[in-house]
Amino acid sequence: MQADDTHEWYLDRLSAYIDGELDAAEALEVAAHLASCEQCSADYSLLLSTVESMRQHLPPLKAPNALRQRIVAGIREPSQPIPARERTIRTARSYRAWALAASVVAMIGVAYGIGARASSSPSAGETAEAMLTAHVRSLQLGHLTDVVSTDQHTVKPWFTGKLDFSPAVPRLESEGFPLVGGRLDYVGHRAVAALVYQRRAHIINVLTYPSESAANVPPHLETRRGFQIANWSAGGMAYWAVSDLNADELRTFCTLMREADVAR
Ligand SMILES: [Zn+2]
Structure with a gap:
């Protein structure tokens, strides 16, 4: 050979x-x-x-x-x-x-x-890659949600005791982004909360964990392998949204998530 x-x-x-x-x-x-x-x-x-x-x-x-x-x-x-x-x-x-x-x-x-x-710092690129892998893996392995609920009052308490932080779980169905559920995920040796939203047939994974810096950073969008990946931080939390949704709609989603987070 x-x-x-x-x-x-x-x-x-x-x-x-x-x-x-x-x-x-x-x-x-x-x-x-x-x-x-x-x-x-x-x-x-x-x-x-x-x-x-x-x-x-x-x-x-x-x-x-x-x-x-x-x-x-x-x-x-x-x-x-x-x-x-x-x-x-x-x-x-x-x-x-x-x-x-x-x-x-x-x-x-x-x-x-x-x-x-x-073109970007190694750690940011590697983290984006890990988030994308988590998204694809959740779809491939049929392990999208551990808790299936459209109700934020079911999903949010579900994380209690499983994580040392409590993720914000905004309800965005009136904006066309219904909540599907949540799951625990591990990305880069770190436990993260995965919130799953939907836009038509498109799944949006939002992976969130306490941020190392307190700075609020507006969403930065990038395309990797045809997927959109958005990263922002707010309220001491880092957020990564990954989807095959188009960039415009994912940007809208990120804005809604941030506004909901500020309002809570
Ligand atoms: Zn080899």
Whole structure:
């Protein structure tokens, strides 16, 4: 085999490896690489958990198909044609395509992360990346909410005792952003409150935790892999909103969240 020194050769084969479709020589080569490469091993774990989740929850996971299509469509936009991968996508069964998209997200993250880090501070870029990963993971694994409720008076107390802070849970349904629920999440070794809102078919994850600085910072929006990510801080809390919603509507949402936070 002529494995090149990039990780892509291995990443391209992870789906087939999981499905036992590689010949023995290639399977051995992939196994050996996974044992020695932290990066590919992490992608493999993500892919494996996605595949297992699809196997267990195939009907409930139908909704994220739109997300998968966005991701697969997004792969074709950057000018980095990788024929083998595209061929795999075309012939993949549905869960394979979905699982593959997860690994491609990881690869594109590597490619895009370099550019993103050059233009913003490393910690901000890395945090944005982690927030985006949390958003995608919540949709992939069918673990969007731990508490399902449209009522702020149910969601807010639910966090009590689970976190050492109490997140503001504004009610924005009259503005067209109904509350879906909340969950605990862990981002960058930190427990965060995830508030889930909805705009039509678009899910908005709001990840919030106590800010290191007391400064109030207005929302800053950026696009990563086709997702909008907004970051602001208010009242000693940092907020990250992540969605596939368009930038204008997400900006409106952030403004409403901030106003509600100031008003409470
Ligand atoms: Zn590797």
